[in-house]
Amino acid sequence: MTAHPTSPSSPILSRLVPYITSREGEHPDLLLSLRGTHGPDGHLQLGYWDELREDRDLRGVLWGRCSQTIGADGLPSGRPQWRMVHPSRQRECMEQLRCQVCAQSARTRHGIIFLAGPGEMQPEQAVVRTAQPPVCLKHARPAAEQCPHLDGRPTVFLVQSAPLYGVIGTPYQYGNGGLQALPATDEALPYGHPGLRWYLASQMVRRLRAYTVITLDDLPDP
Template sequence: MSASTASAANPATSRLVPYITSRAGEHPDLLLSLRIQRGPDGHLQLGYWDELTEDRDLRGVLWGRCSQTIGADGLPTGRPRWRMVHPSRQRECMQQLRCQVCAHSARTRHGVIFLAGPGEARPQEAVVRTAQPPVCPRHARTAAQQCPHLGGRPTVFLVQSAPLYGVIGTPYQYSNGGLQALSAADDEALPYGHPNLRWHLASQMVRRLRAYTITTLDDLPDP
């Protein structure tokens, strides 16, 4: 994957379109594709009628399917749907610690850069969690300027340890009326291992920032 093409600008706005941004023509799968099945432990859980290995992450959590508009270069195409994140691409970048803008590795010899918007992450708290994939040094400033939730003045974390924490998603229940989606608290993440995850359809992966320093965009070290 080429960094120069992965971050191609949108001709209509001249804004850089992050790799994780949803595009026009990308649609979630239908509720009818879901079913109740027995998991490896024998307990009932949410699943797909034609479930594939890639429908679940490394911890066995089911993920919402969403179509992708991919060009000949293997990269997303189409009008960006700003503020909307594609679940599969978010999962890819978060799981593999890839830059959310260009999809290349975000690892540097000093750590991994995570950006948080106002009120999104509080460094003074004992636990800092984020659903925002990291950024590479090349695109850190661009992401800060163009991402609406960062507001141009993000908290910059230079992270040495960021283990996977859990997922944000939609809970489901099964009743006489069949499967039904339930309302969930906004951006409330369930940790891996939580028993309710068997009834969740994940849409965002979350990491816990465990060892980090707070810095600024101007003070980020060279890669």
């Protein structure tokens, strides 16, 4: 669930409107904007013709560009494109550990709250990873209640440590027709993987560790 509260006059009633979910009118950049370029180490890698510093994350991975429709209040505007995540806003929330509902800090004195759908992530797994940004105390319960994916009964992780793991995106290669996109998967490539040189990221992934699994009722008041 990724949302920002609607105003009383909103046609979506009281449903939370996503912050990181794409909005109508937001479009990804064209393939023609990409090229092969030499990286800092001299090796060829994927890049933009007019690449800016913010096009790469702190680990040097290239991110997909997507336009944004921002209202006068500085927040995304327009009809939500449910199930579609805006890459820049997802990256912002994951990098800075901001609430995916309101984009404010998700840090609490108890830890950081991450939600997962029923059965989506097994706490007993050796490695637990997620591309879903955290939520703040104020929006944990509304997100759980209103997001179909969470079904009102999420697995709630109260996390003390959630280091960056890697990214999900689309691999590219040079073919007979020039630069070509390869089939994308939901599998995350870890930072440091050699394939990231020719990768266009769309979602950031964190590894959850040093966590406690609780229920929504265990959460303290905001």
